[in-house]
Amino acid sequence: MQFTETFRQAADSLLANKLRSFLTLLALVIGVFSVIVSTTAVAVLDNFFTNTMSILGSDVVTVQRNPAVQMGPRDASLRNRKQITFDDAERLEEQVRIAEGVGSINTFSFTSISFGEEKTDPNVVIRGGNSEFIENNAFTLEDGRNINDEDVQFKRNVVVLGKDVQVDLFKTEYPLGKTVRIDGQPYLVIGLLEKKGQILGSSFDDVAIIPYTTGIKNYGGNRGIAIQLRAPEISKLEETIEEVTGIMRVIREVGPIDDNDFEITTNDSLAGTFDGFTALLYGLGFVVGFITLAGAGIGVMNIMLVSVTERTREIGVRKSVGATKKAIINQFLMEAVFICQIGGLIGMFFGVLGGNMVAVWIDTEMVVPMQWVLGSFFGMLLIGLLFGVYPAYKAAQLDPIESLRYE
Numbered sequence: 469m470q471f472t473e474t475f476r477q478a479a480d481s482l483l484a485n486k487l488r489s490f491l492t493l494l495a496l497v498i499g500v501f502s503v504i505v506s507t508t509a510v511a512v513l514d515n516f517f518t519n520t521m522s523i524l525g526s527d528v529v530t531v532q533r534n535p536a537v538q539m540g541p542r543d544a545s546l547r548n549r550k551q552i553t554f555d556d557a558e559r560l561e562e563q564v565r566i567a568e569g570v571g572s573i574n575t576f577s578f579t580s581i582s583f584g585e586e587k588t589d590p591n592v593v594i595r596g597g598n599s600e601f602i603e604n605n606a607f608t609l610e611d612g613r614n615i616n617d618e619d620v621q622f623k624r625n626v627v628v629l630g631k632d633v634q635v636d637l638f639k640t641e642y643p644l645g646k647t648v649r650i651d652g653q654p655y656l657v658i659g660l661l662e663k664k665g666q667i668l669g670s671s672f673d674d675v676a677i678i679p680y681t682t683g684i685k686n687y688g689g690n691r692g693i694a695i696q697l698r699a700p701e702i703s704k705l706e707e708t709i710e711e712v713t714g715i716m717r718v719i720r721e722v723g724p725i726d727d728n729d730f731e732i733t734t735n736d737s738l739a740g741t742f743d744g745f746t747a748l749l750y751g752l753g754f755v756v757g758f759i760t761l762a763g764a765g766i767g768v769m770n771i772m773l774v775s776v777t778e779r780t781r782e783i784g785v786r787k788s789v790g791a792t793k794k795a796i797i798n799q800f801l802m803e804a805v806f807i808c809q810i811g812g813l814i815g816m817f818f819g820v821l822g823g824n825m826v827a828v829w830i831d832t833e834m835v836v837p838m839q840w841v842l843g844s845f846f847g848m849l850l851i852g853l854l855f856g857v858y859p860a861y862k863a864a865q866l867d868p869i870e871s872l873r874y875e
Contacts, residue, residue, distance in 0.1 A: 812848030
């Protein structure tokens, strides 16, 4: 029997039993949807994280009190760690030989900034830093100058503004050389940053950078910070980490046999942690989808067995006019594969659509996980063959004489 004729007969058989075919399709759609929607959502997050890491740079090392990513409840030993201080940052800067660009990173305030009658929303992040802050955090200076050593030494009230702050405050004037007010203090605008973008709806450009010594003067210095620095080149990243680890252990008086009471992270290490997390999510999605599809496959076998019983007389007629066992098997296998592929395609479409709702929510590019789509396509083909082979074999084995007598 030709493929096209077998395909046509399979479609006609399914259309003849619309309700039963619909319920079987629904089970298949839900199974494929559960796999594709979860893997698409994880692929969106994975792609988003990769793009974010590329924005932040790969040679930056951060020293902080606690891990950047924590799974489960917070360990008591982490809560008892000493804060990293500005003094720690200054001592580290004096002692490093390989690392470069040492600078503190600290949030002094979330507040509004005003200029004349204009005022921003109260969500501008006031960061404290030195001349290395802009490069360490992958910002680009668009105009003006950076914070310099004299600004830090003399605790000057100067500020470098992010793009969103510039747009909000200066609608008719150019910002450079103007004086803005931050938490009641006047600051001279010395630099302007290029637009950087946002992550999870939080803008990198709602930022104002002041000398960290000025921040200590105006907000107080009894606070925990993180320290950023850069490896001179990617090939020396591990060497840089080893140097910084040794110096920080001395500064924080960590005993020779004691574990570090601080964390050193890079964007690559964060990416590794996230890769492990996404692998877990992919695995969970696969397990859930496999269980659902196995149930749907059993439903396909059931509907095909019922179909064999209902069409016993038809099978007898076909055999009496010369249909071979192979032709009977092909027809029933084609029906099983056909309904599985239709359900799979519908599930893939809605799964990709549903998973990309995450992309819309976090405002990033959409993703089609082709490896999972192709895997689902061939997976549904395999399910159709596996769960359709027994009903097809049973149909082929029917005795034509007994089949013709079947009522």
